Amino acid sequence: MMRWFLAIVTFVFTGSVAATDMSVDQAVSRLLKDIKDVEVMRVPVPATPQRGVLTGKQTLPDTIRTGGTHRVRRGETLDMVIRKVAPNSPLQRDLLRKAFVRANPHAFRRNNPNWMYAGVVLRVPDIDDLRRVVFKDTPGSLKKNVSNEKAGWVRYP
Known part of the structure; x- marks a missing residue:
């Protein structure tokens, strides 16, 4: 137009x-x-995919290529890898960093995202890896033993 x-x-x-x-x-x-x-040219515009639409199975937004791998080159940082794998991700970078570290413990020294080994193959985290980062415990383990409610109370003489 x-x-x-x-x-x-x-x-x-x-x-x-x-x-x-x-x-x-x-x-x-x-x-x-x-x-x-004058010849009017119509340029086809690709339809934008709707984010957050679930079709039976939960998936990550289309901006993250899951199921893939990435070989780390010398001098490459985790943030550089995240920018390549998930350039327009709506997820916070810190969350993605933690998911990468959790999905690839062999690639990071002391589980520190700043100490990534060169030459290792990183697995791109999927939705389950992100769930493990966001939700620390399973719902069953959150229940406390309520048999003795006052066990943790401090007593004064």
Whole structure:
């Protein structure tokens, strides 16, 4: 639509320059003829995928390529890898860092995301890896033993 508009503006401008030597009727007829000759190009625009739509199975947003691997090169940082694998991710970088470390403990010294070994193959974390980072415990392990409620209380004489 924008290209078509620019083409008309161009022909209007050139038509007005040529109109100095001809009458208004001739200029308008020439302009209409030029507009008919203009080929309007329609550029297909890809549909944007809807984020957060679940189809039975939960998946990550389309901006993260899961199931893949990445070989770490010398001098490459984890943030550089995250930018390559998930460039437009809506997830926080810190969350993705923790998911990478948890999914690839062999690739990081002392589980520190700043100490990544060169030459290792990183597995891109999937939704289960992210769940393990966000939700620390399973719901069953959160229940406390309530048999003795006052066991942790401090007693004063």
